[in-house]
Every structure is written in C-alpha cells, then in structure tokens.
Amino acid sequence: MATFQIEGGHKLKGEITPQGAKNEALQILCAVLLTSEEVIIENIPDIRDVNKLITILKNLGVKTEKIAKGTYSFKADAPDLAYLESELFKEEGSSLRGSIMIVGPLLARFGKGYIPRPGGDKIGRRRLDTHFEGFINLGATFRYNKEERFYGVEAPNGLTGTYMLLDQASVTGTANIVMAAVLAKGTTTIYNAACEPYLQQLCKMLNSMGAKISGVGSNLLIIEGVERLGGCKHRILPDMIEIGSWIGLAAMTRSEITIKDVSWNNLGLIPDTFRKLGITLEQKGDDIFIPSQDSYEIQGYIDGSILTVADAPWPGFTPDLLSIVLVVCTQAKGSVLIHQKMFESRLFFVDKLIDMGAKIILCDPHRATVIGHNFQSTLKATTMVSPDIRAGISLLIAALSAKGTSTIHNIEQIDRGYENIDERLRAIGAKITRSEP
The missing domain is CATH 3.65.10.10 (Enolpyruvate transferase domain)
Incomplete structure (x- = not known):
C-alpha cells in the first residue's frame, strides 16, 4: 500500500482547478x-x-x-x-x-x-x-x-x-x-x-x-x-465533489484558496450548505473564493434547534460530501447532526477522527453528532488507513489541519477519485509526501 506523510498545521494559499467529474x-x-x-x-x-x-x-x-x-x-x-x-x-x-x-x-x-x-x-x-x-x-x-x-x-x-x-x-x-x-x-x-x-x-x-x-x-x-x-x-463538467473537498480544506486549514472554473450553475446546494456551517465563500465569475477565516460558526434553525445536514437525491445534498462536512464541523463553533441516509457503513471512519481528538458521537450507522472545537483545541496527528475515496480525502483534510505529522496508508483509495492530489496540494503550500511500497 502506498502512503502519505502529512505535516499538518500549515496555512495554504493559491488557486486550484478541479478535475473533470x-x-x-x-x-x-x-x-x-x-x-x-x-x-x-x-x-x-x-x-x-x-x-x-x-x-x-x-x-x-x-x-x-x-x-x-x-x-x-x-x-x-x-x-x-x-x-x-x-x-x-x-x-x-x-x-x-x-x-x-x-x-x-x-x-x-x-x-x-x-x-x-x-x-x-x-x-x-x-x-x-x-x-x-x-x-x-x-x-x-x-x-x-x-x-x-x-x-x-x-x-x-x-x-x-x-x-x-x-x-x-x-x-x-x-x-x-x-x-x-x-x-x-x-x-x-x-x-x-x-x-x-x-x-x-x-x-x-x-x-x-x-x-x-x-x-x-x-x-x-x-x-x-x-x-x-x-x-x-x-x-465533462468539473467535479463538484472535489470542489466541495477544497472548500472544506480551506476552512479546516484557515487558508485563502480560489477554486477555478467550478460551473456554479451545477453546484446546487453545495455552496449554501457550507455557508450554513459558517464558511465564507464568494462567487467571482465562475470561481469560488474562500478567504482565510479564524473561525466559522454553525447556524441553527430559526427555532433554535441543532442543524442537521443530511443527504438526499438531487437537488438535495450529495452523500459524497457528507464525510467532508463532518470533518469540517470538528473545528466549527457549535454542533451539528450528520445524517447519512444512503449507506450504512460510510460514517464508520469517525473512529479515526475521535483518535485525533474530535468530539463525535456515533449515534448509529447512519447518524453522528459533532461538537465543534472552534479551533480552541487542534486535532492531533496520527496514523490512519483510508477505507474509501470520500473518507480518505476527509482524513487527509483532517491531517492537513492537525498538529504534527500524520500517516495515511492505502492511499490508492484516494487516487481512485482524486487526480495527482499530492502534487496539486503541494502547489498551494501543503506539506505532503508520497511513499510507494
């Protein structure tokens, strides 16, 4: 299995262009x-x-x-x-x-x-x-x-x-x-x-x-x-899942990132869902600009109840981004309920985030409650194994925000869905190296 070594805690800056979907x-x-x-x-x-x-x-x-x-x-x-x-x-x-x-x-x-x-x-x-x-x-x-x-x-x-x-x-x-x-x-x-x-x-x-x-x-x-x-x-359209991944990356690492040529008209609820998590993002032509934010606060519902982010068939929120949302919420101000309706094993990667210090309660195979740290306590570096594409990129984002050097094994899973991800992240300042078996 190939491996990523990630030195976390660094702010990133620059432009990144999403791959084809x-x-x-x-x-x-x-x-x-x-x-x-x-x-x-x-x-x-x-x-x-x-x-x-x-x-x-x-x-x-x-x-x-x-x-x-x-x-x-x-x-x-x-x-x-x-x-x-x-x-x-x-x-x-x-x-x-x-x-x-x-x-x-x-x-x-x-x-x-x-x-x-x-x-x-x-x-x-x-x-x-x-x-x-x-x-x-x-x-x-x-x-x-x-x-x-x-x-x-x-x-x-x-x-x-x-x-x-x-x-x-x-x-x-x-x-x-x-x-x-x-x-x-x-x-x-x-x-x-x-x-x-x-x-x-x-x-x-x-x-x-x-x-x-x-x-x-x-x-x-x-x-x-x-x-x-x-x-x-x-x-082929730009990959909306990769676009959402880069929004989450910018928020977790408190970085200033521009995502180029995103095809705004085909993003559906993705921008507004991240805005509900308190993340600032601006439309500049067909680009998304995310400024550096020291904190972001999850919105509640108008009756004061806890926000729920759930997946649904289009035009609902895509299930492929729930793992990203969950990771982003670990450093938000406030709490959120993540409800993964479609796949009963997709939330099982949260044990790795808990090992890193995240406050997550796995309610059942489909639901998890996340209590955000508001960056008052950073995630800790650890050694992990990527179980699937979306959990893999979520763990990578967590590692880039964590204090210390993390190791992610089985990165072939990430390579299944993300093109030359280590090279593209290094281009905007990430400290990430690949080791082949």
Whole structure:
C-alpha cells in the first residue's frame, strides 16, 4: 500500500482547478459503446477508477486514442464481445463498480450484456436491482450465475419501450436504463429518475448523438427510441465533489484558496450548505473564493434547534460530501447532526477522527453528532488507513489541519477519485509526501 506523510498545521494559499467529474466520466465513457462512430471526450480525469474503465473499453475492442491531456477519442466500430465472458473481464470488471454501466449500451446495441458482480467502496450495500429491473421492463431476459457471481441480460430481438417507476432514484441505474432505452423500439417513460448534473450531461450527450430524450433535469424522462446514434464531442463538467473537498480544506486549514472554473450553475446546494456551517465563500465569475477565516460558526434553525445536514437525491445534498462536512464541523463553533441516509457503513471512519481528538458521537450507522472545537483545541496527528475515496480525502483534510505529522496508508483509495492530489496540494503550500511500497 502506498502512503502519505502529512505535516499538518500549515496555512495554504493559491488557486486550484478541479478535475473533470469522476461520476460523469464513468457514465459518458460507457456511452461510447452506443455508436460505431468516433466520440471525443474532453476533461477526463486521470484517476484510477476512470483509467480502469478505459482499459476495459480497450480490451473490449474500442479503438482509443489520447489526443491531449484529458482528451480522448473512442470508436467502438468492432467490439470483441467474447471478452465479456473471459476471465480477464471477470477480474477487471469486478474491481470497478462503474463497469456495471457498460451493460445498458451493450444490451441496446448488441442484444446482450454481461458483468461480474462489481466491487468499489466498502460503504454498505449498493444493490443493483434498479439496473436489472429496468432492463427486464424493456424486454430483456436476466440470468445470474451464483457460483461465478456473474450477471447477464439478453434481448436477441431488441428492446421495447415501456413505462417504469423506479424503486429508487439511482444515478447509475437511471444512466444504464437511459442508455438501453435510446435504441429501444417505441417510447420509454422513466418516473422517479435521477436528475443529477451528471445524468443531465449524459442525456445532453446522447441527444447530441441523435437520441430523443425529453424532461432532462427532472425526475420524469421520456425517451423516443431511435435506430442508431452517431458520434459527438463532449466536455465533462468539473467535479463538484472535489470542489466541495477544497472548500472544506480551506476552512479546516484557515487558508485563502480560489477554486477555478467550478460551473456554479451545477453546484446546487453545495455552496449554501457550507455557508450554513459558517464558511465564507464568494462567487467571482465562475470561481469560488474562500478567504482565510479564524473561525466559522454553525447556524441553527430559526427555532433554535441543532442543524442537521443530511443527504438526499438531487437537488438535495450529495452523500459524497457528507464525510467532508463532518470533518469540517470538528473545528466549527457549535454542533451539528450528520445524517447519512444512503449507506450504512460510510460514517464508520469517525473512529479515526475521535483518535485525533474530535468530539463525535456515533449515534448509529447512519447518524453522528459533532461538537465543534472552534479551533480552541487542534486535532492531533496520527496514523490512519483510508477505507474509501470520500473518507480518505476527509482524513487527509483532517491531517492537513492537525498538529504534527500524520500517516495515511492505502492511499490508492484516494487516487481512485482524486487526480495527482499530492502534487496539486503541494502547489498551494501543503506539506505532503508520497511513499510507494
């Protein structure tokens, strides 16, 4: 396992530009399988999970060319479908949860799609029922090999549009079903669809390829199937989770940081949620400016009760930033209840923060109460292991604010979602070094 050594307690200063959105990239890359024509994608983040998916596409026979940093050309004119039943695919696909989204495009275009049971973060159950129930509604046949933990869907006579009400507003589930439905016969109506900016971007890309999707940005999508899709050029949004991470970093280290080119219109509740924690941030064009603050005070509700920050489907607050919010609150003035509704294991990293001196009560797997220090007592350096992407970046932020030198092991988890993070942090004054095994 690779390791970070972090000397905490230093103020940072400067500009940082967010990478392309990881969650959007995983959807967009799978969509290149829907056409035999060239698709050019810009602002692809250079991170482990995305690079794994690009490798899977290459092994599937997609012609891939890196044109410039973050810009690739893809052409799926002669994919090798035999790869889908190979041992190599079982190994590669099972290590990346995002690989599930190749199934919808393959099913739509070739009448079959397979995937090993995917891995990813150990943050609790992340069921796949929404994906496969959607495919079945479109007319596919589902099968599961329990011994090999291998899923398959087949529709040799093609898919047929239908009405469906999703049991949960799953982002990846909605994306997968949309990609299957664009080439189905007739009209598909998806109610309780996810409507995150990533999903909106996917729909806009598909429409530019010739799809007919209406209701983009709402939870009711109507898709008129077409016979084929063409090529396109698409640019990925900046990563809102990374933007929120840098806001939290600035607050915890009492630093002056400018986050460049954030696409304000796609940030939703993120700026206002951090403002409720007392953090000052200003919009300057399409940038976020966070001045150095000696303290920040959590707002209560108008009746005086304690603030609750909870996750919810878009346009609610994204669950991927709750770990960041929790860490930020350890040095705020006041208290807050963090309610992580979606994943029952995502708050378990708080024991590491408690070891560092944070005042946190883990009420149950979904809720934690944080009593802020107001910087009257700094966190103490310690040795930690990163359990997943979001907990990993949260622990890194805690270490950068702590007194002394901390060690974080298993930083491959952080690398899955953050591009060259140590180099970018050093550029604004962080004392961080990487040690390879």
